[in-house]
Amino acid sequence: QVQLAESGGGLVQPGGSLRLSCAASGFFFRNYAMSWYRQGPGKERELVATITRSGDSTNYVDSVKGRFTISRDNAKNTVYLQMNSLKPEDTAVYYCNAKYGHLTYWGQGTQVTVSS
Numbered sequence: 001q002v003q004l005a006e007s008g009g010g011l012v013q014p015g016g017s018l019r020l021s022c023a024a025s026g027f028f029f030r031n032y033a034m035s036w037y038r039q040g041p042g043k044e045r046e047l048v049a050t051i052t053r054s055g056d057s058t059n060y061v062d063s064v065k066g067r068f069t070i071s072r073d074n075a076k077n078t079v080y081l082q083m084n085s086l087k088p089e090d091t092a093v094y095y096c097n098a099k100y101g102h103l104t105y106w107g108q109g110t111q112v113t114v115s116s
Helices: none
Strands: 003-007 010-012 018-025 033-039 046-051 058-060 068-073 078-083 092-100 103-106 110-114
Touching: 003 092, 018 033, 018 092, 018 110, 033 068, 033 078, 046 068, 046 078, 058 068
Parallel strands: 010 110
Antiparallel strands: 003 018, 018 078, 033 046, 033 092, 046 058, 068 078, 092 103, 092 110
């Protein structure tokens, strides 16, 4: 069955870094655009970053531009989110998303907490 398994979350101090991973299975990964979303406490879920099927184009929400980098390895069916210069406002549950036409899949999420 379809599975998106996020990992790499945790507690980090402001200014620190984390690398999230999302391992996909059960569908043809390289056909899907991949995204990372997040939902902070008391906030709605927001799109953080997207990468095209081939990985040749990416987009970011303004608040993470220059700090976060999305990438993918189609040979490993995995998408990554490198997060640098983390701020307390980055605290959220981060979700992996796969989309192809009307098909969309979600992971269970991984908690990222930025606090001193």
